[in-house]
Amino acid sequence: MRLSIFTRLALLAPAVLIFAQDPALEVPLGLLPIRFPKDNPYTPAKRELGRLLYYDKRLSADGTVSCATCHDPKAGFTDGKAVSDGIRGQKGGRSAPTVFNRAYSLNQFWDGRAASLEEQAAGPMANPIEMGNTHDVVVSTLRGIPGYRARFKEVFGSEEFGLSEVTKAIATYERIVLSGNSxxxxxxxxxxxxxxxxxxxxxxxxxxxxxxxxxxxxxxxxxxxxxxxxxxxxxxxxxxxxxxxxxxxxxxxxxxxxxxxxxxxxxxxxxxxxxxxxxxxxxxxxxxxxxxxxxxxxxxxxxxxxxxxxxxxxxxxxxxxxxxxxxxxxxxxxxx
The missing domain is CATH 1.10.760.10 (Cytochrome c-like domain)
Structure with missing residues (x-):
């Protein structure tokens, strides 16, 4: 199976090739090993923190929407809708793309406005139609939860984390959402x-x-x-x-x-x-x-x-x- 120029460029981009004894990183037939950015290397604890954040509705302004609301494993990491529902039942303008194999993608969103998964993860939080929050409130909310402070300290070395650490954790989880061996x-x-x-x-x-x-x-x-x-x-x-x-x-x-x-x-x-x-x-x-x-x-x-x-x-x-x-x-x- 030949690789497109875009795939080849992605694989040549600055990144760290991970070979870890972690079942979560097992790559199915047909795919290549996952590459993680140099400024966001993989650890199992970071993956688990990202998994929690991905499903936690407390990242939204009213506690009703999480990343998984629009990207649900039960619906192929989408929501099965023509356009997604945000807080207070607001309708978005585009269909939610799947998270499958985003590790091999270049820019994110339908229009490519985010250069990385980390950047993409920050977008919906502050979108007034989607999660309707602000980045500052997201961070302050998470800092106010002792269990999250402990996990961020374990992963990043400090309880004084910011938006960068939040999005790095979420992106780490999303990079292991792989589909192959079809x-x-x-x-x-x-x-x-x-x-x-x-x-x-x-x-x-x-x-x-x-x-x-x-x-x-x-x-x-x-x-x-x-x-x-x-x-x-x-x-x-x-x-x-x-x-x-x-x-x-x-x-x-x-x-x-x-x-x-x-x-x-x-x-x-x-x-x-x-x-x-x-x-x-x-x-x-x-x-x-x-x-x-x-x-x-x-x-x-x-x-x-x-x-x-x-x-x-x-x-x-x-x-x-x-x-x-x-x-x-x-x-x-x-x-x-």
Whole structure:
């Protein structure tokens, strides 16, 4: 399986390659070892602190929303909704992307506005629609909990922690949310019985007729690039996507290509959650998207047969894997 230029660049970025005797770092078939930033090295205690913070609703202004509210393991580390619910029932503007395999990602969010998982973790806390808090209040709340002060001291050496330590812990936990060893991975490794006949036919459609691998390739089945697929471009005020970050006209209406791993678990699809099923996604691509001033040149009618569409969906189901189910159990109690 070839690696995209984006994946290769990510692997060459300053980081520490971890080989630790920790079951949480076991990498499933098809993936590469996890790399942790030099300024945020891995420890089991930091991972556990991050797990607690990830599920703790006390990080939100009214104690009703946690990271897991929108990125729930039971919903494929999304929330199963077109757009997410924040505090006081407020609705966000985009669908919650999955946390699966974020260790192999570059910039975060649909528009890539966060350069790292650490930076991404800070965003929702202070977003008035999501967790509705301020960073200062998040830190003061956690400092006011003796159990958290003890854990931060164990991990970072001081009870006088700040936002940086909070986000580093959360990001450490998120980096171990891995999915690999899918039927596709096993098939590629030589087990020709790992996929069904329909999935094997669908794989041929994926690579040959539909050419999905132009954007969904490499170990994480994404180039980490941004494309205008036409999604939502028929609305009165389309989401500007990456353009809002870069102000580059070429990025207008473009959104980050997501991983296809565990795609069968992470409905609904697209940045606005407008496509409910994998069948809907295949139909959307087959018709060639929605025309607009910046539609990616690769988005053209595919003219797939009904059988090819069905087989392609079956192949996408073969991208669901293992590595996260037994390790990522929500806490039963939080520090007091």
């Amino acid at each position: 039927p596709y991975d096993r098939y590629k490794a030589g087990n020709k019985k790992a996929m069904t006949a329909a999935q094997i036919r669908g794989m041929d459609v994926y690579f040959t007729q539909a050419k999905c691998d132009q954007c969904h390739e490499g170990i994480n089945l994404t180039t980490n690039a941004y494309h205008n697929l036409g999604v939502g471009m028929d609305k009165a005020s389309p989401d500007e996507g990456r353009f809002a970050v870069t102000k580059n006209p070429a990025d207008w209406g473009a959104f980050k290509t997501p991983t296809l791993r565990e795609i069968a678990r992470t409905a609904p699809y697209m940045h606005d959650g407008s496509l409910a099923t994998l069948e809907d996604v295949v139909e959307y691509y087959d018709k060639g998207g929605i025309a607009n001033k910046n539609l990616d040149e690769r988005i053209k009618p595919l003219k797939l047969t009904a059988a090819q569409k069905k087989d392609l969906v079956e192949f996408l189901k073969a991208l669901s894997g293992e590595g996260w189910q037994s390790k990522l159990v929500p806490p039963t109690a939080f520090p007091q």
